[in-house]
Amino acid sequence: MREENLIVSVWRGDGEQGEYVDYRVPREESQTVLDVVTYIQRKIDPTLSYRFSCRVGMCGSCAMTVNGKPRWTCRTHVSKVAPDGKLSVGPLRIMNVVKDLSVEMSDFFEKWVRAEGRFHPTKTRYDDFDAIKPADNKRKIASAGIECIGCGICYSGCDVVAWKAEYLGPAALNRAWTLVNDVRDGGQIARLNAIAGDAGCHACHSQQGCVENCPKHLNPTASIAGLKRVTAFAALKGGLK
Amino acid sequence: MSASKIQVEARLWLAQRLSAFVLALGVIIHLVTIVYAVRGGLSASEVVDRVGGNLGWSLFYGIFVVAVAVHAPIGLRAILNEMTSLTSRRVDLLCFIAATFLVVTGLRTVLAFHHLRVG
Amino acid sequence: MRGSHRSHANYWAFGLHRISGILLALFLPIHFHVLYLAVHNDSVFDEFVYWAESPLVKVAETVLVVLLALHLTGGVRLLAIEFFPWRDWQKTIVAVTTGLSLATGLIFLLNVI
Amino acid sequence: MNITNLSTFTTDVLILGSGGAGLFGALHAVQGAPDLKITVAVKGLLGKSGCTRMVQGGYNVALAEGDSLERHFMDTIEGGKWINNQELSWILVKQAQVRIRELENELGCFFDRNPDGSIHQKAFAGQTFDRTVHKGDLTGIEIINRLAEQVWASGINRLEDHRAVALIKTADGSAISGVLMIDMRTGLFLFVKAKAVLVATGGGPTMYKYHTPSGDKSCDGLAMLLHAGLPLRDMEMVQFHPTGLVAGKDTRITGTIIEEGLRGFGGHLLAGDKERFMHNYDDREERATRDIVSRAMFTEMRSGNIGANGGLYITMKHLDNNEVRRLFKGMVERCADCGFDLISGDVEVVPTAHYMMGGVIFNQDCSTDIEGLFAAGEDTGGVHGANRLGGNGVANSTVFGGLAGDTIAKWTPYAGSHKDPDTDSIEAAISACCVPLTKKPGILEDIREKLHETMWEDAGIIRDAESLARSKEAVKTLDLELNEIGVNATNLAYNLTWHDWMNLKNLMLVSHAVIAAAEAREDSRGAHFRADFPETRHIQNSRFTKVTLSGSEIAVDTEAVQFTRVKPGETLLEVDAAE
């Protein structure tokens, strides 16, 4: 273990008022940004607020803005982001700040629902499973986007979301695309209507902040491109309401 | 009956992309010709010689103008909606004016060239 | 490792595309108008071309060509994202499109001088 | 605190927790009785907290040809060393068949398939058949995402960042009136009045130095149930997973799981001197069952043959690097993100507290002895007996969560009107939470570490009468020390340190329950190993432990297991010639 300190600037305050406050945190060999934040709360300033749950990259609760970029803090090793020993940690942009580093995510999830990002069943619990081959093209497309942890990193890194409050955003649209390719789903028309238009996929300018920052290496840009094609041709044929 | 808002949005998006395909071809041809044309200086008579009264060129530039008039205002519309606080109705109006303006000035020019020799 | 959510090639490409789009949209009506005048009056056009001989204008013109080329290549890149299967080498594509645009500008410049 | 200005929220049904049990409870309640007002309250964000999300391996269910309910049932009973409530285990295996299809067909989970399109089932330790349905190695994310989407869309009320602190009964103590909560975002108390309450806060043995569950789990539900006067069974049964990462106490990654499949694939465990040791303990070496490997590792660690951070090592470097990278991509990346090289290095590991088989005694319809109070998931006991099979945990929470929802939907419309709370107990609960707010602020670290250490050393993988007595004293002392440590009360909004204090408080109480139950069981079985009673005794007369809280004292009792379906030594399987 090295006898060094990290200089960490942490946002203290709510969404409107606050400031970055500096703390010195001992540098450790195996140290994630979440560990740094935890250290401050446990040993320096117990009033610091932040959110986490699983601590291994599964729940998507711990996303913060680290040195300017949105990241999952539980799996961001300090050596990767702060080779110079300086770290700034703030709440995710765009989301409402509860306090310090913890944000509220209801807009994010409400948009998920608004994008029809949920399954519409055509069968029941008393029916058997659909036989879907893993090699089927649609199944492959659905699988490619399905492991989203809902961390909101893509959302927070997209300027269109910042510019257009009603834009559904990359995560919700990515989920919708997996469903568009889900042959079991019975809600396709409603979904296309939900995700078309200027609050939906057509607002995306392929900025690709989402792909760039998604910790799960998902590709919302490609998913949204798929939605754009499908909906635009549906619109051409008058298939949208 | 007028189509719904999302129907319109989706179609506008498609119109912009289709016009972009047209423009892509058009601009490549245009760029090649201007690079070729400016070689050794440019004069009015040269341009007129090349383009004036040639139905092919007139059609080409005619299509180009229409494509631009579709493409650019839809692009500007997105920008104005995202980056200014103008209401979307104002933006639509502005962009409609821009589209009309582009068509009128553009086609007027193309026609003028066409009539040079023909007329 | 400081930066922002914007510091990556694809965002810059977006920015360039947007700026070039706006500038082209502003330039085009002027371009149409000048050409229109020229048809009616050769001297106006030649005057314009004469004025355009000044180095400053040459540079401006080159910039314009680069903008057009940038917007073209960037636009084709976007169309490819939207209409063709995804490619994983987006950053390379951005580099190539930018390179191509600058090259176009260079050819133009060499030609006009 | 004056309770006259306590805000109140009224709902028909209140569900505590948004894991597999809570969300299924909510959905089934809404499906069965759409007119009810249903509210899910959770300590974090809905669907994002809790352990169901962290499920990697998958979901046990007998589906394939050749497998059967009886086989799944027998595996569960034998794994549970015959102390399961057999009726509950039977419901588990039977309803799992319905629930898995509900997950796939109604909620949209997209489980992995065989090349021909049929559902894929993989092997999981301790089972005689490959029956674990999964979505890659991130099954929990798939299940909870799909559940949460449906709940968001269904109009169910959400109280996010709301912590339940006490189950409040009526003045006569016969029925539930509601739950006292803290709105974590403001730090204000809130009384949620409800006709029916489902406790689904998911246990979670986080009082151990090394543990796997999510940070929001601190046995709150178990503590509240004890305070409400209900008995907890099998509390001595704490399951340890053999390979948790260890990288020092200052990183949250410590304790999190390194996949079991690595050992299955041929990974070696090394002691501090980098030599293998498992051959000294079991012929199957690294592939022995969870409890055996954990015990061997613990013994090795006790002998002092340890690595840099006090653990042992797992290594894959003698295996085909490319295969390891391909098969364990997620694990390799996770290790790499945290600074470990799983492909060509030695990664330090320890056994880590994973799951509590014990929990509240509940009925087959998920009701409890308090009218209007229901329970499901890891907060309950009896389903798994002395050891849980990998893959039976999420089956348990989803099966019983759903059943609880069904029961609540049937019961609540006839439950009459809301019942008035016993205001004295509200007041008492509030003052219990506020204890640290008037004291001088201090650092909780020390106490947390001591609790972790004590439970790990003396009430963990290997215990005996002496160590248990030691831990009992130690926890008692720590509890008193905790009472003297204050929390800065200038701003109670999202005051994590206040919640840490309450977490510790609950963990202390439930630690007492674990210790008491462990003292009462004088034999070794499943997850419970007594160095002074290393044999499994009296299988035919098996009993289970029952812990209750009377006043501030933990009391423990035992009760005979009813072998309602099968007796030790017998089987429900047709004894066939093969195998």
Ligand SMILES: Cc1cc2nc3c(=O)[nH]c(=O)nc-3n(C[C@H](O)[C@H](O)[C@H](O)COP(=O)(O)OP(=O)(O)OC[C@H]3O[C@@H](n4cnc5c(N)ncnc54)[C@H](O)[C@@H]3O)c2cc1C
């Ligand atoms: C890393 C890991 C891997 C696992 N892998 C598997 C596996 O492969 N297969 C398997 O079958 N099982 C597995 N399990 C076990 C499985 O996760 C659990 O058995 C099951 O998910 C428990 O579900 P639950 O609904 O009871 O609790 P949880 O899913 O833990 O949910 C508890 C909920 O209650 C909330 N809560 C807690 N306290 C309060 C409070 N005071 N007030 C309000 N809300 C509160 C929490 O925030 C959370 O939302 C694993 C567990 C872990 C930790």
Ligand code: HEM
């Ligand atoms: C060369 C052929 C062209 C192609 C292939 C092309 C392509 C595109 C594409 C795909 C977009 C959409 C960007 C987005 O919204 O994400 C776009 C936007 C735009 N284009 Fe073009 N375009 C071309 C020519 C032009 C011309 C000649 C003009 C100007 C007259 C122009 C003006 C605009 C404007 C203003 C935008 C909006 C930019 C933005 O939203 O950021 N384009 N173009």
Ligand code: SF4
């Ligand atoms: S797409 Fe990626 S970045 Fe966006 S919410 Fe999902 S996991 Fe997070």
Ligand code: F3S
């Ligand atoms: S960052 Fe935003 S603009 Fe589109 S490509 Fe991603 S959603």
Ligand code: FES
């Ligand atoms: S804490 Fe769950 S993803 Fe980081």
